[in-house]
Each structure stands twice: as structure tokens, then as C-alpha cells.
Amino acid sequence: MDATGQFTSRGEGQLLSGSLLGADLDAIAEVKGVEVLNDGSGSLADPTSAVPLGNDAYSDPLNVEALSALNVDLTRFLALPLDTSTGVVGQYGQATSSGLSAGASGLITESGGIALEPEGGYPNLATLQLSQLLGSVNPGVASALSGVADVSLEVGAVTGRAELDACNLAWSGQVADALTREYLATSLTTVIDSPTVGTLVSTVDGVVGDLETAVNALAGDTGLTTAIADGLSGLLGGLLGTLRLGDVSVELSATIDLDPVRALLTEQLTDSGGILTVDLAGGTIRVDTAALLAASYPDEYSAGLNGLSPNTNILSDPVVVNTLTSTLASVLDEWLERVTGALTAAVDAITVNVAATIELRLLLIPVAEISVSVSGSLAQLLSGEPGFVTVNTKLLGAIELGLLNGLVSALTQGAGLAVGTAVDAVLGLTVDELIGDLVDVTTPVVEAVSLVYSSLFLDGVVVVTVNAQNDPLAGSAEPPDLAALPDGQFDVAALRVGVLDALGQSGVALYLGRGSVGPSCLIGAARC
Known part of the structure; x- marks a missing residue:
């Protein structure tokens, strides 16, 4: 059966999303990803400058230069080098009238897939200045870190990709048969x-x-x-x-x-x-999270930060800290x-x-x-x-x-x-x-x-979640801010960094490498 023209659909890829000290990143034009909507008769992309790729798919890379010129706190706390010469780092959305939708961002191929072996290797994506964030949100917590001048998180290449076949979902009624969510996280370093x-x-x-x-x-x-x-x-x-x-x-x-x-x-x-590198001349300690986790739990983290269950909080275990300090x-x-x-x-x-x-x-x-x-x-x-x-x-x-x-x-x-x-x-x-x-x-x-x-x-002042998903079919419960997503929308992000989550919008809930699909709907159905 040809389902063309039978479904509304939505696909979105957004490399950087969430909230930062009260600023809604989705509302900042320079940060916005590419969102594609299809009403059954055709697709529209936002922004309109997104590049059409055919089959109702569009791409739009994050404009780092425009982002660095923003007069907001974002650039004080988040550095985005994004060396695009080492790979295709972008945002991708697809929404077809046959019910197929996809959203991806980060290190992706031209067709929106995960770039597993990019030419030139994996680039670094971002550096999150935790000390400055904590100093702005809760100076008391920041000042309690005696013997520490600065703490930051360096994020390597990431990708989040979601794909939904609404036609399959309509026939089977099983989300698991119609939805695919996957991610890539190459590295995370605490400095x-x-x-x-x-x-x-x-x-x-x-x-x-x-x-x-x-x-x-x-x-x-x-x-x-x-x-x-x-x-x-x-x-x-x-x-x-x-x-x-x-x-x-x-x-x-x-x-x-x-x-x-x-x-x-x-x-x-x-x-x-x-696991770690101590730079005696520079006065810094760099901790490779993937190596630290692999040393703590070799079987569970044999693939580094990849292959983990949805919503895995990777640094909340005392065993990990014990491994680090003993090393x-x-x-x-x-x-x-x-x-x-x-x-x-x-x-x-x-x-x-x-x-x-x-x-x-x-x-x-x-x-x-x-x-x-x-x-x-x-x-x-x-x-x-x-x-x-x-x-x-x-x-x-x-x-x-x-x-x-x-x-x-x-x-x-x-x-x-x-x-x-x-x-x-x-x-x-x-x-x-x-x-x-x-x-x-x-x-x-x-x-x-x-x-x-x-x-x-x-x-729990800082929570680093890998493979962050709403409505997960397995793994741990969703982050609280994802619970507000519309029914039928399914998101995945390679990394979520939460700082003082209890403060809600006044804290930090930063998503890196996010893909989103849905809601999709069979045209003429009651819920449409």
C-alpha cells in the first residue's frame, strides 16, 4: 500500500538545545536547529534557509560565528569550537507524507546518519565551564570547591538520531516496532x-x-x-x-x-x-570519562560512552570516584x-x-x-x-x-x-x-x-546523562524537563548536562546532539 499523502509528520535535528540560566536555547535563532513539518501535501523547513536534500529532508549547520557574537550569557559558559574541517557537523530533519520522519544532529552524514568514521577523526564539540555556571547559579556550591580554581567539561563529537515510521506504528500499534533512537558520544573529559x-x-x-x-x-x-x-x-x-x-x-x-x-x-x-593526565607545568588534571568508566566496570562500559541504556547517569556512582582517586x-x-x-x-x-x-x-x-x-x-x-x-x-x-x-x-x-x-x-x-x-x-x-x-x-549538583530520551522503552526514567514533551514526540540526545536541576529553568539543562521525531498522525484519524 502506498501511504504517500496519508500522514502528517515532523522531524528535527538540533545540536544544542535546552535551557541555560533562564535562557531558552530553542528561542535563540542562532541556536535553533532544523525542523521539518509535513501536513500530508508537502514539507516545510524552519529555517527557510535550510538546504533541501530531496525526499522531504533538509540540513542546516549550526552557525558558530553567529553564536559567538550573541550578547548573552551563553558564550560565557559554553565554548563551541566545532572544527567542521574534520567532519560533517550539522543538523538534519526529514518529514514525509508517508509517515517516515527523522531528526539528527551532530556528527552526521549527508543523509542524516551517524558518521562513524569521519575523515580526519572525531572533532571536539564544546567546552562547558562548570565553575562559571555554578558561580552564577549558586556561589556557595562553587566556593565550597576548595583547592580548585576551575572545572570544565570538554565534549567530543556527538550525534543523536531518531527515526519514526508512523505507518508501521498505525498498523502495529507498537512503538518499539516503529521507532529507532540511537546516539554517538566519542569522549567526555573533565578538566x-x-x-x-x-x-x-x-x-x-x-x-x-x-x-x-x-x-x-x-x-x-x-x-x-x-x-x-x-x-x-x-x-x-x-x-x-x-x-x-x-x-x-x-x-x-x-x-x-x-x-x-x-x-x-x-x-x-x-x-x-x-584515565587521567596530570599536567604539572599547567596545573591541570584531565579525566577521560570513558576510560574511567571502563576501568570501574569493564563489562558495562566496554564500548566507552556508547551502547548504554537510555538515561544513564554516568558519574553518580561512588565506585567511579574511588577508581579515579586510587588511580x-x-x-x-x-x-x-x-x-x-x-x-x-x-x-x-x-x-x-x-x-x-x-x-x-x-x-x-x-x-x-x-x-x-x-x-x-x-x-x-x-x-x-x-x-x-x-x-x-x-x-x-x-x-x-x-x-x-x-x-x-x-x-x-x-x-x-x-x-x-x-x-x-x-x-x-x-x-x-x-x-x-x-x-x-x-x-x-x-x-x-x-x-x-x-x-x-x-x-547531584551536576548530572551527566548519556542517551537521554523521553518516554524510554527501557533504561532509567526520563529527565524531568523531557516529561513535558507532547504525546507522540520522541527525542534522543547523545548527552544531557544538568546543573542544579532542582532549580528548573533557573538552572542548566543542556542537550548536545539531539534528534526528534513526531508527533505523526494518520490524516482523518480522530486524534488528528
Whole structure:
């Protein structure tokens, strides 16, 4: 049977819809999608500038440039880069007199289908500034996020698509047989800008600076040079025979290379599962929602944000927060271990140079002089190996050179260890104290991130819903603002972000990637 001319129908695609701080996005011309109505005799598209595609279908991309010029709060809270060079990002509506209607928006093909593999990859769609929104709606909630400067949501490519066959519905009476709703959500990233990351870096940098200062101060430490002189003298104590020690002078220099440690302060840290990235230089933590969910529930979220039941609230589960905080703690602890390891390695590699002169006397007369040169890393000197010591002798009076052989041997074998032990005694306590200052230094970062997720997502201040639908045939209940849609209208949105939903129109109910179909009607039927 040819149903042409037998039905009224409606299809609409709207990339951005909902309400934002009292502003009805559907009422803003620059945000409006493409809506197609068919009264049985022909189709009309709104806006009239929509491009006809044939078979009562039309397309109309969101005008981002016009949107950015709006003198409304929208552009303060929502950034829409929409790099259309990476794919077809648009809005599509179809309404035929045979009862077939479709609506789609987001990353779509020319025929209104979901673009699964666009040339150039998936673009980012939008950035929602949560901190600014909360500050406008409820400053008290925003100020409670201690240790956090800013929170935003970065939305990747999305698509929502609905299709309704009203003829099938009229014959079968079963919505499930006539309605298709599907969506695509490629990514959702929470970006947290926290001064706790900067404090973490500055604390470690302070430790590095203090260590560098301590090493530079070794050269002028008279207590250290005295200890080295005593150590060298001690090596000769039982070997002098009739000789006596005269003056012992010591000159020391030491250098440390802390560049490998400082390089760790500008890293981007991530975990093996790609859940988060900590930008130490930028002071931000980026959380990949899809990876976080997959780590928390591998079976349920094996397809990332896709394939989920209607109206899935993806961030309301404490398990998700626990996974995030444990992963972040692990990443930061591993980094801190590398920092302390690099600090320890830098201390072991401190280059120590000592030039000592030991005067020997017979009675009160100087008869010989022994020059000792010690040069090596602190670790090499503490190893006790003799290869880092050079000893030379000089006769000053009547004495047999052979009397000095035992002294030379003792110094050659033991001077390195004596110097290393003296330096380590001065530095060791300082290094232990400095490394001790790093205990729990990562805790404020973990606490700040945990606070964001607990205060915003677990407490329901911000609700992120995937596959948002009214009158769902399965899954969870519809969002309250969708309950007001007309009977026979069926919508789907890839993402819904609600901020303080309890405030109604004064809050935020933002839909991204929305398709809508219906109501449709058999012409002549009583309800038409």
C-alpha cells in the first residue's frame, strides 16, 4: 500500500538545545536547529534557509560565528569550537507524507546518519565551564570547591538520531516496532585546574633548591674540612713511628647536577589505562570519562560512552570516584618515587674534589710533605675503592723516602672513604629531612579531585546523562524537563548536562546532539 499523502509528520535535528540560566536555547535563532513539518501535501523547513536534500529532508549547520557574537550569557559558559574541517557537523530533519520522519544532529552524514568514521577523526564539540555556571547559579556550591580554581567539561563529537515510521506504528500499534533512537558520544573529559598541583611542584622545586644550596655550602664548611683533616690524620696515626704530624690543610669543592630532577617537574603524568593526565607545568588534571568508566566496570562500559541504556547517569556512582582517586594517588606516588629516586641518584653523583696537604715533622722540624688529591662521586668515594685518590710526597729535610711508603699506601687506600664519610655525615641528615618534607605532598591533589567529583557528581549538583530520551522503552526514567514533551514526540540526545536541576529553568539543562521525531498522525484519524 502506498501511504504517500496519508500522514502528517515532523522531524528535527538540533545540536544544542535546552535551557541555560533562564535562557531558552530553542528561542535563540542562532541556536535553533532544523525542523521539518509535513501536513500530508508537502514539507516545510524552519529555517527557510535550510538546504533541501530531496525526499522531504533538509540540513542546516549550526552557525558558530553567529553564536559567538550573541550578547548573552551563553558564550560565557559554553565554548563551541566545532572544527567542521574534520567532519560533517550539522543538523538534519526529514518529514514525509508517508509517515517516515527523522531528526539528527551532530556528527552526521549527508543523509542524516551517524558518521562513524569521519575523515580526519572525531572533532571536539564544546567546552562547558562548570565553575562559571555554578558561580552564577549558586556561589556557595562553587566556593565550597576548595583547592580548585576551575572545572570544565570538554565534549567530543556527538550525534543523536531518531527515526519514526508512523505507518508501521498505525498498523502495529507498537512503538518499539516503529521507532529507532540511537546516539554517538566519542569522549567526555573533565578538566580540573587546581593550585594544589602548582603547590606540589613548588614544594618539590623548593626541596631541589635547598639541596643545591646545601651542596654549594660544603666548600665553605670549616667543620667539614676539619672532619676530613681528622679522617686523613687518623689513617696515619699508627704508622708514623718517630715522625709527627704537622699542619694539615684541606680544600674542598662539590657540585651537584639536579637537572634530571627538575625535568620531572614539567612532565605530563598519565596511567596505563589512559584515565587521567596530570599536567604539572599547567596545573591541570584531565579525566577521560570513558576510560574511567571502563576501568570501574569493564563489562558495562566496554564500548566507552556508547551502547548504554537510555538515561544513564554516568558519574553518580561512588565506585567511579574511588577508581579515579586510587588511580590518581597511584600515578602521583609513582612520580614521587621517581623524584626521590632522582634526588638520591643526584646526591650519589655529587662530584667531590679535595686537595689536602699533610706536613710531617721530626721533632719540631718539617721533613716531608704529603699531597693528597681525592676526586670522584660521593657514591664512588663511599665505596672505599682506591682508584679516586692520588698521593704525592715531597722531602723537606733529611729523611729516608722509604719511611713514607706506609703512609702513602694508607692514604691511597683510605683517603677516598674518609672524605666520602665526612661529606655524607654533613649531607645525609639534610637529604633525609628534605625527602621527608615530600611525605604526603601529593595528598592535597587527590583530595581536590575527590572533592570535585563528590561535591558535583555524587551529590547531584551536576548530572551527566548519556542517551537521554523521553518516554524510554527501557533504561532509567526520563529527565524531568523531557516529561513535558507532547504525546507522540520522541527525542534522543547523545548527552544531557544538568546543573542544579532542582532549580528548573533557573538552572542548566543542556542537550548536545539531539534528534526528534513526531508527533505523526494518520490524516482523518480522530486524534488528528
